[in-house]
Amino acid sequence: MIAKFEYDLGTVDKGYNNRTLYINLTDKRIMSNPVSKEMKDIFIGGRGFNLWLLWNAMPKDRVIKWDDPENEICIACGPMGGIPIYPGSGKSIVVTISPLTGSVMDSNVGGYFGPYLKFSGWDALEIHGKAESDVVIVIDGDEGKVFIESAEGLPSESYLLAAFLTEKYGGENKNCISVISSGPGAEHTRFGCLNFSWYDPGRKFVRYKQAGRGGTGTVFRDKKIRAIVVKYSGHASPEANHPADLELVKQAGREFSKEIVTLDSKQNEMAVIGSSYLVSIMNDFDLLPVNNFRFGSHPEGPKLSGGDVYRKKFDHGYDGCWIGCAMACSHCVKDFEIKTGPYKGQKVWVDGPEYETIAGLGSNCGIFDPDHVIEANFYCDTYGLDTISVGTATAFAMECYEMGLIDKEATGGLELNFGNTQAAMEIIHQMAKGEGFGWVVGQGIRSMKKLFAEKYGADPRILLEIGMEAKGLEYSEYVTKESLAQQGGYGLALKGPQHDEAWLIFLDMVHNLMPTFEQKAEALYWFPMFRTWFGLVGLCKLPWNDVTPPGNEETPDPAKFISHVENYARCFYGVTGRKATPDDLVLMSERVYNFQRIFNLRMGLGTREHDDVPYRSVGPVTKEEYESRADRYDKQLKEKVGYDPEGKSTEEKLAVLKEYRQSEYEKLKDAVYKRRGWNSNGVPTLQKIKKLGIDFPDVVELTKKIQ
Numbered sequence: 001m002i003a004k005f006e007y008d009l010g011t012v013d014k015g016y017n018n019r020t021l022y023i024n025l026t027d028k029r030i031m032s033n034p035v036s037k038e039m040k041d042i043f044i045g046g047r048g049f050n051l052w053l054l055w056n057a058m059p060k061d062r063v064i065k066w067d068d069p070e071n072e073i074c075i076a077c078g079p080m081g082g083i084p085i086y087p088g089s090g091k092s093i094v095v096t097i098s099p100l101t102g103s104v105m106d107s108n109v110g111g112y113f114g115p116y117l118k119f120s121g122w123d124a125l126e127i128h129g130k131a132e133s134d135v136v137i138v139i140d141g142d143e144g145k146v147f148i149e150s151a152e153g154l155p156s157e158s159y160l161l162a163a164f165l166t167e168k169y170g171g172e173n174k175n176c177i178s179v180i181s182s183g184p185g186a187e188h189t190r191f192g193c194l195n196f197s198w199y200d201p202g203r204k205f206v207r208y209k210q211a212g213r214g215g216t217g218t219v220f221r222d223k224k225i226r227a228i229v230v231k232y233s234g235h236a237s238p239e240a241n242h243p244a245d246l247e248l249v250k251q252a253g254r255e256f257s258k259e260i261v262t263l264d265s266k267q268n269e270m271a272v273i274g275s276s277y278l279v280s281i282m283n284d285f286d287l288l289p290v291n292n293f294r295f296g297s298h299p300e301g302p303k304l305s306g307g308d309v310y311r312k313k314f315d316h317g318y319d320g321c322w323i324g325c326a327m328a329c330s331h332c333v334k335d336f337e338i339k340t341g342p343y344k345g346q347k348v349w350v351d352g353p354e355y356e357t358i359a360g361l362g363s364n365c366g367i368f369d370p371d372h373v374i375e376a377n378f379y380c381d382t383y384g385l386d387t388i389s390v391g392t393a394t395a396f397a398m399e400c401y402e403m404g405l406i407d408k409e410a411t412g413g414l415e416l417n418f419g420n421t422q423a424a425m426e427i428i429h430q431m432a433k434g435e436g437f438g439w440v441v442g443q444g445i446r447s448m449k450k451l452f453a454e455k456y457g458a459d460p461r462i463l464l465e466i467g468m469e470a471k472g473l474e475y476s477e478y479v480t481k482e483s484l485a486q487q488g489g490y491g492l493a494l495k496g497p498q499h500d501e502a503w504l505i506f507l508d509m510v511h512n513l514m515p516t517f518e519q520k521a522e523a524l525y526w527f528p529m530f531r532t533w534f535g536l537v538g539l540c541k542l543p544w545n546d547v548t549p550p551g552n553e554e555t556p557d558p559a560k561f562i563s564h565v566e567n568y569a570r571c572f573y574g575v576t577g578r579k580a581t582p583d584d585l586v587l588m589s590e591r592v593y594n595f596q597r598i599f600n601l602r603m604g605l606g607t608r609e610h611d612d613v614p615y616r617s618v619g620p621v622t623k624e625e626y627e628s629r630a631d632r633y634d635k636q637l638k639e640k641v642g643y644d645p646e647g648k649s650t651e652e653k654l655a656v657l658k659e660y661r662q663s664e665y666e667k668l669k670d671a672v673y674k675r676r677g678w679n680s681n682g683v684p685t686l687q688k689i690k691k692l693g694i695d696f697p698d699v700v701e702l703t704k705k706i707q
Contacts, residue, residue, distance in 0.1 A: 015079025081538025090322020360391020366418025
């Protein structure tokens, strides 16, 4: 035992405990801090609370780095989290300074930790400093105790560690335990993930969801945290939140759950194949990343598709990552025999894969073998690696190798061609050990671009155009070349190119519902603002737009799924007692969203140049790319640019198209900044800050300097 703290359990009131848990690993201090009414009114919960805690914990006189002791890991749920009859109410949100971007990172994750943390008495967990040696933090919500103990002798890998701790602290009642852990890969890369566990009583094993983006696991292991355990043996019921109007919460939950159960089987079958259903759709619409986003489809794409493949591979049974969730989309593969690495020959359970993992570790690396994807998924989880960054970074290295920008000497002898499953898997194993070319890839694309130019003489311009990162974060797995709105959705995202802010490809490219800059800007205002709200209250966004309610197509704006938004507003009122319209939900998010943009400014980022994207996100880079879709691009040159491609070389056409598309992206920036109330440099105006009520003295002082 290194440190111990005892507290009164208390009672959740209208979704809040009105206190947060502070742990300082450096001086072994544990304490309770109050949550003010202003904090709830402005920041709501979840991501908002985390941002506010981190903002106030940082030194006022300097910008910190991700591995400074002053960097914190903040984890929270939200006032609506933990309602077992309401779809998707098991989310946790993690906030920290990212090893990849050097700025604030948020990552959301399913599992039981967030609700159990709240029912154990805490609205958020704030971890400061660094331990001297590896530790485990335990929050016992049964006894009202928090303690830090040595992790000496514990396994390093997530799958072994979480199972051991679940057994140790849960005993006969393993359902009462949730564990956060990472793995050795997080110690040696900059994109380590966090695994959040829950015990699956039907299958009798520990399951996992990941807070994957931006290196949260890397920060975790740098602080010498081996695991965080929360224990809560109470009954997780709608009453546990002590909502303002219990009957309203129950009614909203029953209506939403009934709709999902009725319609999901007729629509996307999330309860059967999860997000893997997207693979075939993306391939059909030229949106599935292939060979480092060169192309958007491949004849072998169906080999990875959910309906054809994962319907057979996923184990049958209930698959909710929180109690009672009707979406039940968190699937797993049973008794999968591992072919490589330290688990070779063993049969294991594998959580997932999700769409992003399938596309990133599969098609984007030119690999169309589902068994490879499943095994790579397993090792990324147990090593504590973000599958999106692993896939996108590996694909970049593969293209550099094929283009001759690096050679076998650089890769340590690996033949890093697209489609080479053996080399791709070896990269992952090397990441876990911090050795070989795997260590290089594990530092991320931004680092590789610098290294390949300086050490191997690679053309920096080409690296910049094909290196699929923005703000330092690797792209998630959608091809955006034909969707200007989604280019903005990635480029203008606060933390970097992740689709959780805005997924506008179909609205823009397929349905052509936003032909003008103003319409695109409006979408890039509303969708990021509303999607932010899920992370404030502790909800998953999938029930919102992966099940289409009856009559939705007849509504004025079907992409907003407004009947679902209205249900969220009713349930929020039922829990908190705060009356809210759909517009109010957007306003809640807008406050936090703008505050996070200002946080980026504080970190030396957050202005116009940091919203740039690699050109491959905007258009074709290579001759091969252009010629693979020559009819499409020639037509665009004629109709949109007014340029006759007849008789022109591919190189000439590429240059003209590039100039046009880049200018369109800059015009989009201007339109979005204006709609969001930001100046032409992408900085929220003082008028906007005051209107939102986030005009704290240090915020005003900072933005005045940068206006």
